[in-house]
Amino acid sequence: MQAIRVVVLAVLAALAVLAGMGGGRADPVAAPVVVEHYTSQGCAACLPSDIFFAELAGREDVIALALHVDYWDYMGWRDGFAQPRFTARQKAYARAARSRILYTPQMIVAGSAEVPGFRPMQVIELIQAARARPPVVRLSLVRAGEELLIAAEGAAGALPPVVVQLVRYLPSRTVRIDNGENAGRTVTYRNIVTGWEVLARWDGHGRYEGQAEAAGEETVVVILQAEGHGPILAAARAR
DSSP: OHHHHHHHHHHHHHHHHHHHTTTTOOOSSSOOEEEEEEEOTTOGGGHHHHHHHHHHTTOSSEEEEEEEOSTTGGGSOOOTTOOHHHHHHHHHHHHHTTOOOOOSSEEEETTTEEEESSOHHHHHHHHHHHHHSOOSEEEEEEEETTEEEEEEEETTSOOSOEEEEEEEEEEEEEEEOOSSTTTTOEEEEEEEEEEEEEEEEEOSSSEEEEEEEOOSSSEEEEEEEETTTOOEEEEEEEO
């Protein structure tokens, strides 16, 4: 109980800072900040981070994406949300940072800053810093039936080569965990990524226009990221 109380207090402290950023209102100028959360149902150390992430998932000025990794499955509980591609993405970030270590939990803010473990105040500071940077890309999405129309253009001229990615996620699912480190717990997970695919590679010049299938009820997100798992230049979602 004491451990849970400490977690709740830490989350509340971080939320107080979030409230100073404007509550849940979206800034009409600043683009939403992408926060990737690498987690696992089989990881007891991930639970505090999952609680904090659930609060981030409720914000309009943050695109919070939970990527469940599969390397905890050997501990006795298979995470039904985990996909090898999410583990591969985390490894690619580690290679880009010239690191051989993978952390769970881990949050990556705007594709450029890694936060291992449960450090909510550090995440908040990085979100604030990302929001303060002027936008480099104007990105717009239109969801028309089962089709998503994408348009993007550099806000101040040419960009570095860009990877255009489409992400799908489920807003919420509750899971009872029967084995492993979290045996006996029932956890509600938020913004669970179900698909992550590369749509195109854009040279960053002129204007990009594309389209993608957007069938189903999942929320879709388009992410424009510098090649080589570099910074996320822009992101937008369509529900």
